[in-house]
Amino acid sequence: MEIKVMKRVLDRNQDKAEQVRALLKEKNIRMYNLISSPGAGKTTLLEQTCRHLSHSSRVGIIEGDVYTDRDAQRLKQYGFPIVLINTEGGCHLDSNSIEGALKEFDLDRLDILFVENVGNLVCPSHFDLGESSKIAVVSTSEGDDKPIKYPMLFRDAKAVILNKIDLLEHTNFNHDRFVEDLRQVNPTVPLFETSCTRGEGLEAWFEWLNDEVLSSE
Amino acid sequence: MHEVSIVNDLFRIILDIAEREKLSRVDKVHFQLGEMLQVVPELFRFAFDSAKEDTIAANADLEIEFVPVKMRCRSCGHEFEVEEQSFYCPACNGADLDLLEGKELFIKSIEGE
Numbered sequence: 327m328e329i330k331v332m333k334r335v336l337d338r339n340q341d342k343a344e345q346v347r348a349l350l351k352e353k354n355i356r357m358y359n360l361i362s363s364p365g366a367g368k369t370t371l372l373e374q375t376c377r378h379l380s381h382s383s384r385v386g387i388i389e390g391d392v393y394t395d396r397d398a399q400r401l402k403q404y405g406f407p408i409v410l411i412n413t414e415g416g417c418h419l420d421s422n423s424i425e426g427a428l429k430e431f432d433l434d435r436l437d438i439l440f441v442e443n444v445g446n447l448v449c450p451s452h453f454d455l456g457e458s459s460k461i462a463v464v465s466t467s468e469g470d471d472k473p474i475k476y477p478m479l480f481r482d483a484k485a486v487i488l489n490k491i492d493l494l495e496h497t498n499f500n501h502d503r504f505v506e507d508l509r510q511v512n513p514t515v516p517l518f519e520t521s522c523t524r525g526e527g528l529e530a531w532f533e534w535l536n537d538e539v540l541s542s543e
Numbered sequence: 544m545h546e547v548s549i550v551n552d553l554f555r556i557i558l559d560i561a562e563r564e565k566l567s568r569v570d571k572v573h574f575q576l577g578e579m580l581q582v583v584p585e586l587f588r589f590a591f592d593s594a595k596e597d598t599i600a601a602n603a604d605l606e607i608e609f610v611p612v613k614m615r616c617r618s619c620g621h622e623f624e625v626e627e628q629s630f631y632c633p634a635c636n637g638a639d640l641d642l643l644e645g646k647e648l649f650i651k652s653i654e655g656e
Contacts, residue, residue: 327564327566327654327655327656328652328653328654329560329564329566329652329653329654329655330651330652331556331560331649331650331651331652331653332649332650332651332652333556333560333649333650334648334649335549335552335553335556335648335649335650336548336549336552336648337552338552339552416548417545418545418548420548448545448581449545449548452545452549452580453545453548474628476581477579477628477630478579478580478581478646481630481642507628510628510629510630510631511628511630512630513630513631513638514638514639
């Protein structure tokens with residue numbers, strides 16, 4: 327006997343993500359889901375961004391880490407509330423863990439939430455967390471072929487950050503090819519070229535973020 | 544290895560339906576998989592075969608139907624399949640596209656007794 331089902335797998339994650347999205351909308355909080363490979367510079371980008379926002383916005387951080395709290399330790403110094411989610415080896419965060427993490431914040435005292443997802447380009451892009459936008463972070467040291475290899479992330483991203491631009495001359499990263507591939511996958515997404523360790527190129531990112539947050543109010 | 548998460552959720556649904564339909568065994572699962580999702584079929588099958596052990600689907604076959612990425616151009620309305628990851632409209636070169644198909648993660652049907 328054949329039973330017609332037509333049921334979407336991961337619908338539970340999607341339902342929960344919509345609940346999270348509705349809650350954040352009600353509280354007027356923007357949530358940004360930062361996705362990259364391990365070592366692309368998400369934490370350093372967050373450090374710079376937290377430093378920039380430390381006097382102007384009320385920020386919260388949800389830190390996804392496979393086992394440790396090292397990234398959370400690095401971000402503590404900016405004085406913003408941080409909730410750590412250890413995935414115990416899991417390769418992505420899901421909306422259920424985000425819902426749990428949100429309970430740890432005073433949502434009436436937040437403007438912006440950053441989620442640092444687990445370092446991975448494929449899995450996190452499948453799991454809607456209820457975020458306002460996904461931000462893709464790539465670095466010059468990991469090669470120029472990421473957009474064409476992982477089109478789903480680069481199509482869904484509302485902004486792309488190309489980090490470690492200061493290392494460009496020491497790598498075989500082909501900048502023209504990267505931009506060409508990115509445009510092929512997503513012709514319109516804003517691209518920010520940064521060196522988060524040196525603080526280069528961040529102004530444009532801060533400006534975009536500021537406009538993004540204001541446009542939602 | 545998001546294949547494992549997908550398969551875990553897949554089994555939750557299969558076993559729910561099997562219980563509802565009072566099936567004593569599941570023989571086949573028809574699954575629709577969008578190519579945009581970049582699920583690795585081998586890993587997906589491996590996760591499926593690991594998850595089915597000791598369930599009523601222990602001998603079930605997994606049939607995967609791949610769904611190509613299909614877009615509609617918002618400027619000219621042209622619908623097309625994406626080839627070689629080029630997300631431009633082949634008719635008008637427009638870049639403002641809506642995804643029509645390619646993110647499917649659907650259980651279409653299950654067979655069993």
